[in-house]
Amino acid sequence: MKADLGYGGQARAVFAQDPFKSLxxxxxxxxxxTRxxxxxxRDRIIHSSAFRRLKHKTQVFVYHEGDHFRTRLTHxxxxxxxxxxLARALKLDEDLAECLALAHDLGHTPFGHEGEDVLHECMASFNGFDHNAQxxxxxxxxxxxxxxxxxxxxxxxxxxxxxxxxxPLLSANGVPLGKFTDSVLPFAVRDYAEKQDLRLDTWPSAEAQAAAIADDIAYDAHDLDDGLRAGLFAIDEMMEVPFLSAILQEVDQKYPGLEESRRIHEIVRRSITRMVEDVISEAFKRLKALDPKSSTDVRNAGHCVVDFSPEMAVAEKEVKxxxxxxxxxxxxxLAVRRQVARVVHELFQRFNAKPHEMPAPWCDGLxxxxxxxxxxxxxxxxAGMTDRFAIEExxxxxxxxxxxG
Structure with a gap:
């Protein structure tokens, strides 16, 4: 796989997205x-209001439960x-991969997936709610x-x-795919598609695929970390998952008697490393077989090129x-989720029935x-609220x- 010289001297493979050939x-x-x-x-995303709000949005544990648990921002x-x-190892455009990772959760609701589920139910008459589309x-x-x-x-x-x-969100003949198979594409996607064609029937760039698999890796490893530190399960319970069992035995053999907090960290970091190295190895195999000459070849491959190996895919599902x-x-x-579900549901019912009770500019032009x-x-x-602001409202x-609390 040949590489050319990217911006600032960064080596970039021929199948990477060239920033100077942007559409x-x-x-x-x-x-x-200068950029x-x-x-x-990337800079516009980091400076956005939505990015700052991620600091006070739930990952799994609601904000009051402790300062060391992940939020949407730290995730x-x-x-x-x-x-x-991943992008560096595969000689992709690192800035695009980072940019997509930083933006991937900007549409998430307060209170994590519980907030999303409630808004999806509330918007059922209008094709629901999807945080990616948001x-x-x-x-x-x-x-x-x-x-x-x-x-x-x-x-x-x-x-x-x-x-x-x-x-892809659409088949070649325009039929919705994946979780949208039995419905229609979300409003936000359909609305924007009228302005600009995002080629919804192809795979995205390898950089986007790297960001997507990075989300899975981070989610798995850090929910293990937070779950352990919250006392929701004991370390030894991980022995029932072969992937985690092998890591646990490796850590205990190398560091017998290690204190709990360090033991947890060693497990988590090894989990991330093994998954990352697996993705890199599998991606090289798929790219060699495909032999893409451009980023367009990656989009038209008909399958994902940056993904887990079949063996790791099974292991990752077991972790999930x-x-x-x-x-x-x-x-x-679940007890907290039931409480926050009521908060989101009642807020929607109130603002939908009495939209003038929203503050400006939301109540303008009704x-x-x-x-x-x-x-x-x-x-x-x-959807734009933080956990704390939703409670205050x-x-x-x-x-x-x-x-x-």
């Missing part, structure tokens, strides 16, 4: 004199580190910082990777099943809006706000 932005802008398009996108930073490491909506519409356009006006490759980093049983379905976690547009306005407002409007 551009919806609203044309002069090129930066590539993807570096510029995002960890994903970006793994994505950049991320696209954030960067193309809801961020309103620039004088000449709404959104961040990101490069085509960034938007493409953001909306379909998990794979373990986490589902021990963490996500733990009664302590006259003449359709039922769906009002619901979308309430949904956008709630509920307390402002209701007398029985749950005490999560």
């Amino acid at each position: 551009g932005r919806l609203y044309p802008e002069p090129d930066s004199q 590539t398009p993807f570096q510029r996108d 995002t930073i960890e994903v970006s580190q793994i994505a950049r490491s 991320s696209l909506r954030v960067v193309t519409s809801l961020e309103q910082r620039y004088a000449e356009f709404d959104g961040l006006n990101l490069a085509w490759e960034t938007l493409e990777g953001l909306v379909k980093h998990n794979g 099943r373990f986490l589902f049983a021990k963490v996500y379905r733990h009664e302590d976690v 006259e003449g809006l359709t039922e769906e547009q009002v619901a979308r306005r309430a949904c956008d407002y709630i 509920h307390r402002r409007l209701f007398d029985d706000t749950p005490e999560l």
Whole structure:
């Protein structure tokens, strides 16, 4: 696999996304004199309001439960580190991979997946809610910082990777794929597709694929870490998962009697390393077989090229099943989820029925809006809230706000 010399001397493979061959932005802008398009996108994401709000959005544990548990922001930073490491090893454009990792959760609701599930239910009459699609909506519409356009006006490759980093959304004949097979594409995707063609029927760049698998790796390893530190399960319970059992035995043999906190960290770091090294090895095999001559060849490959090996894919699913049983379905976690579900549901019902109770600018220009547009306005407002602000808004409007602490 040949490589050329990228920006700043970085070696870049021929199948990497070339920042100087970008398909551009919806609203044309002069090129930066000091940054590539993807570096510029990364900076715009980091400086966005939505990115700052990730600091106070739940990953698994709600904000009150401790300062050392992951938030959406710390998770995002960890994903970006793994994505950049994968991109460097595969000679991809590191800036695009990092950019996509930093943006991937911008559309997430307060209270993690519970908030998303509730908003999906509340928006059922209007094709539901999807946090990936909401991320696209954030960067193309809801961020309103620039004088000449709404959104961040990101490069085509960034938007493409953001909306379909998990794979194509449409078949070649335009039929929705994956979780949208029995429905339609989310509103945010359909709405933006009328303005710019993101080629929803192809795979995204290898950089987007690296960001997507980095999300899985970070999620698995760090939910193990947080679950252990929260006391939701004991270290020895991991022996029931072969992948984790092998790591645990390795750590205990090398460091007998190691204190608990260091033991946990050694397990987590080895989990990340093994998954990352597996992805790199498998990606090289797939790329060698494909022999792509450009990033377009990667998009048209018909399959993912940056992914787990079949063996690691099985192991990773076993880790996820373990986490589902021990963490996500733990009664302590479920008890909080039930409380925050009520908060999100009641906020939506209130703002949908009385949209004037939202603050400006959300309550501006309500006259003449359709039922769906009002619901979308309430949904956008709630989806952008932090955990703390959602509780404060509920307390402002209701007398029985749950005490999560």
